[in-house]
Amino acid sequence: MNFTVITLFLVFVITTLVITYFAAKRTSTASDFYTAGGGLTGWQNGLAIAGDYLSAASFLGIAGAIALDGYDGFYYSIGYLVGFLVVLFIVAEPMRNIGKYTIADMVTARFDFKKVRGIAALSTITIVTFYMIAQLVGAGALIQLLFGIDYWLAVIIVGAMMTTYVMFGGMTATSWVQIIKAVLLMFGMIVLSFLVLFYFNFNIVELFSSARDASPHGDAYLNPGVQSDLPLDTISLMLALVLGTAGLPHILLRFFTVKDAKTARTSVVVATWIIGFFYLLTVFLGMGALYFVGHSDIIETNPAGNMAAPMLAEVLGGDLLFSFIAAVSFATILAVVAGLVLSGASAFAHDLYGHIIKKGQATQRQQVIAARSATFGVAVMSIILALAAENLNVAFLVALAFAVAASTNLPVIIFTIYWKRFNTTGAVTGILSGLITALLLVIVSPSVLSPEGDAIFVGTPLFPLENPAIISVPVGFLGAIIGTYLAKTPLDKEKYREVKIKANTGYSDSDEQA
DSSP states (O other): OOHHHHHHHHHHHHHHHHHHHHHHHTOOSHHHHHHGGGOOOHHHHHHHHHHHHSOHIIIIIHHHHHHHHTHHHHHHHHHHHHHHHHIIIIIHHHHHHHOSSSHHHHHHTTOOOHHHHHHHHHHHHHHHHHHHHHHHHHHHHHHHHHHOOOHHHHHHHHHHHHHHHHHHHHHHHHHHHHHHHHHHHHHHHHHHHHHHHHHTTTOHHHHHHHHHHHSTTGGGGGSTTSSOSOHHHHHHHHHHHHHHGGGOHHHHGGGGGSSSHHHHHHHHHHHHHHHHHHHHHHHHHHHHHHHHTOHHHHHHHOTTOTTHHHHHHHHHHHHHHHHHHHHHHHHHHHHHHHHHHHHHHHIIIIIIIIIIISTTOOOHHHHHHHHHHHHHHHHHHHHHHHTTOTTSOHHHHHHHHHHHHHHHHHHHHHHHHHOTTOOHHHHHHHHHHHHHHHHHHHHTSTTTEETTSOSSEESOOSSOOSOOHHHHHHHHHHHHHHHHHHOOOOOOHHHHHHHHHHHHHSOOHHHHHO
């Protein structure tokens, strides 16, 4: 712990608290809290999406995964990037046109039943919790490294800060923290990558060969199969990453912060360029960390490799660069967890409380109070779970959240927009079958059970794959299809026609009547 680290951390904390203070003065209605009043421009929202998406898993987890596992670690970068193309071409515009505050709003635009809204909210809260655990694990490891405090205390400190941002500032504060974080993160990535490449005279081939020689895996470092010798595991991982993005609540929530579908599309294009460039640079960070820091030192500091990037910064730039990268990492985590907490709180306050408990009669003030209370509850639950996952790689933990999102939200979103025969029963069975299958397979997988004790519990895994997507995603789609055909609900052609038109144009019959 040194003066530079403390100074940069305090500068960032004070800056974000000032943003939260001014945002809180502008946050009085439910629309302000959930969507910043829908007033963000395309480039602002694009930066905020990038800030929301480029999480601890991207910055800390992927750099560590590439440093330790080489080619296999880069799968995360590819999957995260390609997943945004699914969002761009299939989900972004219909979501903005049909929805209001949450995923459940979009689904219930066609099926206005409490059970559909309640189950969609349950799915959202589950995904948010998985994702939150990953961010808090990364935050705990980072603060532990910087300040020498216990992991549990570090997790609680971060949890308290992000709860403050969301409870008082809502989406406005969250968006601007994410925008500032995206700019700082890209600057830090460019500086670190430049220093790594400069050492190798910008010869990428030399960097690759030097990293291979520094790895205990030897030639296998640049080939697939280091992380897992099961090809199905890799396929399952990629399926989760590519399809999961389009079902992530905190990403989809961002499409409601702009005024129309055209701006939503612009947001995704801006975010995709930023994210694509970022993931290209993760290769240089991971291999640079392996060469300059060393495989054994990375593992000694954090067995999952989550501190590879900050350690690389310390070797190449001393205390100043290390402090800056550490502060950026901290900003990354706070920005993402703020978005996650907000999406979880929205699901609880808007869907469960506002529409199910209060039957759509909650006042603006009641909704905001409920959202702030839910923020506290989601944060506490995630902190408790993060304390048990200290030694798991954060990129891996996020991949599990992607698997749940791809298995639950994605089938229902796609069928709601594009399948005429889809009905209420199909929506319920689709979400539940995907959710239950994904959770059960994770519980009995090597991620949770390990004979060597390097997972959460000691035991023999019953499911051989670490990521359940290859089973749970098809089950989610099949559950929705089977539930639809088994139901006796009559087809509402008029409702489907209205939803289809509004999904593609943003225009509906009710708008004309208004």
